[in-house]
Amino acid sequence: MKPNKTILVAPLNWGLGHATRCIPIIKALLESNYNVLIASDGAALSLLREEFPDLPFKELPGYNISYSKKKHLFKAQMLLQSPRILKAAKQERKLVNQWVSEGLVDGIISDNRLGVRSNKVYSAFITHQLEVLSGTTTGISSKLHKQIIKRFDACWVPDHKAKPNLSGRLGHPAKPPKNTTYIGALSRFEKKELPITHDYLILLSGPEPQRTLLEELLLESFADTDKRVLCVLGKTDQPQSRYKHGNIEIVTFMTSKELEAAINSSELVISRSGYTTIMDLAALEKKALFIPTPGQYEQEYLAKKLSAQGLVPYVTQHRFNLQALGKVPLYSGLRLGHETVDLKELFAHF
Known part of the structure; x- marks a missing residue:
């Protein structure tokens, strides 16, 4: 045979x-x-x-x-x-x-x-x-x-x-x-109706040093809030570990099953406007706020395109503050069309 x-x-x-x-x-x-x-x-x-x-x-x-x-x-x-x-x-x-x-x-x-x-x-x-x-x-x-x-x-x-x-x-x-x-x-994910356990899910990835710069910015911004925040660092080359940073739960990385559950059970996702992330969020029909990697033309284009279509708002990294999250309810969110x-x-x- x-x-x-x-x-x-x-x-x-x-x-x-x-x-x-x-x-x-x-x-x-x-x-x-x-x-x-x-x-x-x-x-x-x-x-x-x-x-x-x-x-x-x-x-x-x-x-x-x-x-x-x-x-x-x-x-x-x-x-x-x-x-x-x-x-x-x-x-x-x-x-x-x-x-x-x-x-x-x-x-x-x-x-x-x-x-x-x-x-x-x-x-x-x-x-x-x-x-x-x-x-x-x-x-x-x-x-x-x-x-x-x-x-x-x-x-x-x-x-x-x-x-x-x-x-x-x-x-x-x-x-x-x-x-x-x-x-x-x-997309590796499927939409599931799960109870909302986190107000915000922060997804980090991409080459350094920009990944770390965004991590530091977001952790500092959410440190003194009463929001339920989960931050996935995207560090797959390290052992998986979980720890707290004030009110923020931090995980070094998640498997696909864990991340699928985390996104489905989060109210809103904050992430880069990378194309794979866009496909994943469209599959799960999630609302999001995008922060494109500074200088990366592709991510900046996708963020502007989706914002202009009324789907997902974006904010540049150097202008991010918590007030930017107020724009999210005005946008319809992502969906797969075909x-x-x-x-x-x-x-x-x-």
Whole structure:
């Protein structure tokens, strides 16, 4: 009897969103009787190993992306890091080709890892950014990204093709690559009617130092209130621990089941406007306040887009105060507008 094919699933370690949106894909692969090999680095790999302790894994070279403390230096710092990113992509390409040659991999799903592909097996690339916003260099960055996408057999965009959609111009440029397939919004969560146990849920993630800067800002802001606050730090590379900071309950990280329950049982979510977070909150139909990462064009665009549509308000990090929460009831909150594509049909290409 022929053994089941093994699919390599490799998310980028840039925040936790790339890893978490791979969770429903991994589950669908396992349900379709594929074997799964997980590959990543850092916090993303730690998270997936917590979620799937029985699955084999490989460690890939880290892109080691960091943000500037100052918004106006964001683009310059990203440009300075590009040689290191390209070097890591070249190293991971070499590793992946070796695994394919050794018969360890029969198909590839790369979530934004530039070098995780092979000409010998079907390789799919997941991204919601067909247009890469970078200010005055958006045209150049988008063109370069499309050149990378064309090297894959397929580009899977986790969004709805028709309006209303979640990614806007990011995932719906005038001319998407010919290998693009819209696979519907991805979320590891399901909406459940649970008693509200927290007034506010703070979700932290993303590269340093901005993750810590937002943590310090929010903990200080809520320290002297009588609100029930739960703060999830998003530190999957540390042991799980819980402790109190005044009236605030702090957890280093949560598994998917724990976080699903926490969001469903919270009145309002405060978080970055990362795309995976947006998909998760839409699936759970939660109201939120977004604080985009300073200088990150994608998050700033998504926050402004959703605010203009009357769905979720946002506030810039340097202007955050508790009064900003008063805007939330004026917005309708997020919802998924369309049915999700059956992932199992996509797997037939493998």
